[in-house]
Amino acid sequence: MKMKxxxxxxxxxxxxxxxxxxxxxxxxxxxxxxxxxxxxxxxTDGEVTYVKRVALxxxxxxxxxxxxxxxxxxxxxxxxxxxxxxxxxxxxxLLDTNQIEVKQGKTSAKINGVDGELPGIPEHVKGDGIxxxxxxxxxxxxxxxxxxxxxxxxPVLKAVNMQSDETSFKVTSTDxxxxxxxxxxxxxxxxxLNIPAKRLAEVVNTLEEKQQLSLIPAGNHxxxxxxxxxxxIRQLEGEYPITSRLLQCNASLKIxxxxxxxxxxxxxxxxxxxxxxxxxxxxxxxxxxxRIYSASDESGSIEETLEAAIDGEPIKFTINALFVSDALxxxxxxxxxxxxxxxxxxxxIFSEKDPTxxxxxxxxRTA
Numbered sequence: 001m002k003m004k005x006x007x008x009x010x011x012x013x014x015x016x017x018x019x020x021x022x023x024x025x026x027x028x029x030x031x032x033x034x035x036x037x038x039x040x041x042x043x044t045d046g047e048v049t050y051v052k053r054v055a056l057x058x059x060x061x062x063x064x065x066x067x068x069x070x071x072x073x074x075x076x077x078x079x080x081x082x083x084x085x086x087x088x089x090x091x092x093x094l095l096d097t098n099q100i101e102v103k104q105g106k107t108s109a110k111i112n113g114v115d116g117e118l119p120g121i122p123e124h125v126k127g128d129g130i131x132x133x134x135x136x137x138x139x140x141x142x143x144x145x146x147x148x149x150x151x152x153x154x155p156v157l158k159a160v161n162m163q164s165d166e167t168s169f170k171v172t173s174t175d176x177x178x179x180x181x182x183x184x185x186x187x188x189x190x191x192x193l194n195i196p197a198k199r200l201a202e203v204v205n206t207l208e209e210k211q212q213l214s215l216i217p218a219g220n221h222x223x224x225x226x227x228x229x230x231x232x233i234r235q236l237e238g239e240y241p242i243t244s245r246l247l248q249c250n251a252s253l254k255i256x257x258x259x260x261x262x263x264x265x266x267x268x269x270x271x272x273x274x275x276x277x278x279x280x281x282x283x284x285x286x287x288x289x290x291r292i293y294s295a296s297d298e299s300g301s302i303e304e305t306l307e308a309a310i311d312g313e314p315i316k317f318t319i320n321a322l323f324v325s326d327a328l329x330x331x332x333x334x335x336x337x338x339x340x341x342x343x344x345x346x347x348x349i350f351s352e353k354d355p356t357x358x359x360x361x362x363x364x365r366t367a
Contacts, residue, residue, distance in 0.1 A: 180359055
């Protein structure tokens with residue numbers, strides 16, 4: 001195999017897919033070079049299999065010149081060498097000695113190759129999928145995935161759950177202490193999916209803006225497909241908890257407040273939050289105001305008051321500041337409303353201008 005390729009093109013591919021390399025033989029990236037399909041890169045870590053295709057030209061400029069077709073495994077050292085080369089074309093050749101030769105100008109490097117074979121694309125039968133834009137998928141993930149668990153006790157809670165019913169499509173994540181749900185108010189023809197939240201977020205971060213994609217069930221994987229990539233993410237096993245009963249809210253107190261002001265106040269209060277694990281701060285509704293305070297015997301205390309519309313009998317409650325901060329960041333609206341039932345029942349966060357998003361956080365019980 002021998003080819004000439006723009007250094008920027010190869011470096012961009014490494015930047016996109018190297019995070020999905022695994023250990024041992026899976027540290028390498030498989031590359032197939034053909035006149036028909038151009039370049040096809042494949043990386044896998046056992047959970048995610050990422051296939052990236054690169055055309056020979058972009059219509060105006062030649063990106064890749066194939067001298068001899070073939071295939072090889074690209075070692076991690078090639079990424080390091082590529083990064084340190086100058087811009088412009090570089091030549092990559094697989095030698096008979098199983099070394100990979102890289103040439104550019106007066107620079108020549110030989111990188112030791114390996115024998116072996118990278119795991120292939122997961123065996124699967126494609127089901128019916130849906131078409132989304134990258135913006136929509138990014139929104140679904142960024143507004144929910146942070147609530148997924150990072151613990152191994154119940155692996156399925158590490159997933160973003162996607163499911164559709166007769167009226168809507170819902171994306172949910174929960175770690176049993178908080179919950180995020182985004183609703184698209186129309187049904188989508190997609191079976192229930194439990195996609196690892198962290199891996200899904202990593203994949204979404206590689207996608208280009210303003211691009212159509214397909215989300216397709218593929219056996220025990222889900223396939224995210226665009227015109228130049230196929231990404232297989234292995235689903236998590238287990239039955240996702242029924243969350244509908246958790247989302248029933250009969251609020252006796254509603255607090256409408258400016259979202260950015262509340263977020264800034266909570267972040268300031270974190271400076272004095274006394275519990276490193278729960279980062280607890282206290283919110284106390286007052287007449288037309290919301291008092292926010294935290295204290296620590298070691299560092300001191302902070303207190304401030306925000307203007308707020310209070311509807312109902314005041315209830316003082318303690319929250320995990322980091323959880324509420326994450327929930328507030330998921331909204332883009334100017335105001336949010338906190339729905340409180342009691343100081344030991346879930347706190348709901350809604351926005352009148354975005355009724356499709358629900359955030360739920362359990363309060364911290366205090367003596």
